[in-house]
Amino acid sequence: xxxxxxxxxxxxxxxxxxxxxxxxxxxxxxxxxxxxxxxxxxxxxxxxxxxxxxxxxxxxxxxxxxxxxxxxxxxxxxxxxxxxxxxxxxxxxxxxxxx
Numbered sequence: 387x388x389x390x391x392x393x394x395x396x397x398x399x400x401x402x403x404x405x406x407x408x409x410x411x412x413x414x415x416x417x418x419x420x421x422x423x424x425x426x427x428x429x430x431x432x433x434x435x436x437x438x439x440x441x442x443x444x445x446x447x448x449x450x451x452x453x454x455x456x457x458x459x460x461x462x463x464x465x466x467x468x469x470x471x472x473x474x475x476x477x478x479x480x481x482x483x484x485x
Contacts, residue, residue: 405456409449417441 421437 413445
């Protein structure tokens with residue numbers, strides 16, 4: 387029996403797990419760097435609010451960039467190049483009526 391198209395395994399290039407994991411790692415690194423560097427010294431408490439803000443911004447921005455780059459790298463389906471189309475033969479000479 388054939389598999390349902392929704393049940394077929396997607397290749398790693400179309401999976402959502404890799405971009406989410408990569409964005410999560412970038413967000414964690416950005417959050418830690420911002421949290422530690424914004425304390426102002428070892429005797430002051432960590433700035434968790436700035437770390438969470440940096441995490442959120444880095445996570446969303448990196449996920450957006452990855453998704454745009456993924457969409458730009460996709461090839462068009464082959465059926466888009468098939469068919470006659472309205473402008474397919476625009477350079478061909480026009481037929482004269484009444485001849």
